[in-house]
Structures are given as C-alpha cells and as structure tokens.
Amino acid sequence: VESTSSAIPTLPFLERGVFVGKVKAEKKKVVKKTKAAGEEAADGAKAPAEKQPAKPFSRPELFSKAKELQTLFAPFREAEVNAEILRPRMQTESVENGRGQGLLCGFSFRKFKEVPKAVVFMSAPRSKGGGAFEPTDRFLTAGEQVRLTYTTTVDDSEGPVYFLAKGFFLRKSFYIKEDPNNAGKHWAGPREEAEKKFSKDVLVRGEDIIEIRIDTVNSFPGGPGRTDGQVLERYLSGAKLLIFPGGGGWNQKSTQGNFFDAIRDPLDKYVEREDLKVIDNIVIDMFENTGDITLMIKE
Structure with a gap:
C-alpha cells in the first residue's frame, strides 16, 4: 500500500x-x-x-473516593431517604428472602486498615417481597455483602438520581441523631452502652439501625431499566451458561472500580478449558442496567 x-x-x-x-x-x-x-x-x-464537560449525573457513573461519597450521602443528614436492601447471599437459596426496606438516616467515615471508608446508617430493615429479610436461621453476619438502592437529589443534579451502593454489613447499633453531649454530632453504638450513657428522654429519640460500610456507588440518572425476555428472544438464541471453576478471570477480591479491566486475555482462553462446565437450554429472561441478569433453564 x-x-x-x-x-x-x-x-x-x-x-x-x-x-x-x-x-x-x-x-x-x-x-x-x-x-x-x-x-x-x-x-x-x-x-x-x-x-463541553458533561453535566453532573447526566450519565451513569461510578464513585468510590471518600470525598465523592461524602457529597452523595449529604442528603441523608438533611432528610431520611427511603432505600431497599438486598442480601445477595440469600438469593442463592430463595428469591423471596433477603429483601428489605428501610430509611437511610446518616453516615460517617471510619478507617479500615488506615483507609477511610464511608459507613451508612440504616433503620432496621423491614422484610419485603413476601419473604423474610433476616430468617431466624440466616442472621446477618459481619462482613456479609449487601446492596442498597435508593433515589434522591444531590447537589448539581437536575432531578432525582437512582443510586446503587455496594458494601458490607458491619453491625447492629443504636442511633441518636443529636448527641446531647456533643452538639451537632450524632451518636451510634451498642444499645447496652446507650442505655448506660443517656437518660430515658434521650433514648426515646433514638432507633435501632444497622451499619453498612459502602465501597462503591453507581448512579443511574434514567433510573433502573430492564429488557425482558420477550424483546431478547428476537435477537438471542441458543444461549449457553459457562461455569468457570474458581471464577476464572472474574474472581476479583476487590470491589473497587470496574473489575473487567483486569481481564486482559481473550475470552477464548477461558472457554477452551477442559474443566469448563456448560449448561445448555438457557433462556435469558431479563437484562437490567444495574448489572443483574435473570436466567431460566428449560426442562
């Protein structure tokens, strides 16, 4: 040439x-x-x-820095924000259990291995979806993964924005929005400690909460979206489910950023593995823009 x-x-x-x-x-x-x-x-x-720079929250974004999360969570201190909570671990046993709803009432920052992380306070979740959020044989345990979804308005946004927050359950606590011993600050800690430290008139203003460490937050200005199976079947056929032992390149321990960036090898390298398990007769029932895919198996 x-x-x-x-x-x-x-x-x-x-x-x-x-x-x-x-x-x-x-x-x-x-x-x-x-x-x-x-x-x-x-x-x-x-x-x-x-x-021209894109307007804030005009497109889907990922937030993980402490300063960014501080801005996103500021509305929790101005007014309680209704949120839904999901325990992904429970979804492997029942699609009904592990779903709850509560109010986000505040937040703080704490150091985990010398790294500041956001901790969100949520009122004790109520069960949702016909199941139990916390079955008697499946109590929340420290370190369990949870997901929060909520809609609120933040600074510079033109309207309400839908958020998906991912993190880990820390503990159950008692929360007092206005600490009488520390003006302008909240108090959060074990209920037993609160009963020893505060008078009854202060305790009645408190509530039971759960504390959740948040690592990443995704924003969706258009709200949650989905494409159901009736639309997908026009374009997709012969779907197969490939199960990689150990998770393959997708087995990432960190929740920071887009973990797909770490998968630098072509997909063929993983598909050609001899120990790969393949399930045929898969039907993709739904795609959601929040990252969830619903599958069914034909019998």
Whole structure:
C-alpha cells in the first residue's frame, strides 16, 4: 500500500474554483495580490469547538473516593431517604428472602486498615417481597455483602438520581441523631452502652439501625431499566451458561472500580478449558442496567 502527501492539502472549495477569503489590494499598484491557498485555508478555518464537560449525573457513573461519597450521602443528614436492601447471599437459596426496606438516616467515615471508608446508617430493615429479610436461621453476619438502592437529589443534579451502593454489613447499633453531649454530632453504638450513657428522654429519640460500610456507588440518572425476555428472544438464541471453576478471570477480591479491566486475555482462553462446565437450554429472561441478569433453564 502506497501513500502520498503534499505540503498543501487539497481542499474542497479549491477544487470547485471557489475562493474564500478577503482580497488585499495595494493603493499604488493596479495588480491585486491574493494570499496563498494555504494561508486562506488557515484564515477561513474555524478553531475547533471546545468539548463541553458533561453535566453532573447526566450519565451513569461510578464513585468510590471518600470525598465523592461524602457529597452523595449529604442528603441523608438533611432528610431520611427511603432505600431497599438486598442480601445477595440469600438469593442463592430463595428469591423471596433477603429483601428489605428501610430509611437511610446518616453516615460517617471510619478507617479500615488506615483507609477511610464511608459507613451508612440504616433503620432496621423491614422484610419485603413476601419473604423474610433476616430468617431466624440466616442472621446477618459481619462482613456479609449487601446492596442498597435508593433515589434522591444531590447537589448539581437536575432531578432525582437512582443510586446503587455496594458494601458490607458491619453491625447492629443504636442511633441518636443529636448527641446531647456533643452538639451537632450524632451518636451510634451498642444499645447496652446507650442505655448506660443517656437518660430515658434521650433514648426515646433514638432507633435501632444497622451499619453498612459502602465501597462503591453507581448512579443511574434514567433510573433502573430492564429488557425482558420477550424483546431478547428476537435477537438471542441458543444461549449457553459457562461455569468457570474458581471464577476464572472474574474472581476479583476487590470491589473497587470496574473489575473487567483486569481481564486482559481473550475470552477464548477461558472457554477452551477442559474443566469448563456448560449448561445448555438457557433462556435469558431479563437484562437490567444495574448489572443483574435473570436466567431460566428449560426442562
């Protein structure tokens, strides 16, 4: 393949015989001078328009830095925000259990291995969806993964934004929004400690909560979206479910950022494994923009 180039680019308006630009004439001479084609092109060319920055929360974004989360959680201190909570571990046993609803009433920052992390306070969740959020044989345990979804308005947003927060359950506590011993601050800790520290008139203003460490928050300005199976079946057929022992390249311990960035090998490298388990007769029932996919198996 050969390529050629010239000092002066070929411009469409020169090929058509149209000359764009001003003509500069000298008073003492009859002959008019014109600028070279390249100079005229430079004069006539407009400076490239500066790319306008995207408006805050106008597209899906991922937040994980402490300063970002502080801004996102600020509305919790102004007013309680209704939220839904999900225990992914329970979904492997029952689609009804492990779903709850509560109010986000505050937050703070604590250091975990010298790294500041956001801790959100949520009123004791009520069961939702016909099941039990916390069955008697499946109590919440410290370190269990949880997911929060809620809608609220934050600074610079043009309207309510839908958020998906991922983190870990820490403990059950007692929460007092206004600490009488520390003006402008809240108090959170074990109920037993609260009963020893505060009078009854202060305790009646408190409530039982759960504390959740939040690592990442996704924003969806258009709200939760989904594509159901009736639409998908027009475009997809012959779906298979591939099960990678040990999780393959997707077995990531960190919840920071997009873990797909760590998968640098082609998918073929994983598919060609001999110990791979394949399940046929898979039907994709639903895609959700929050990252969930619902599958069914034909019998």
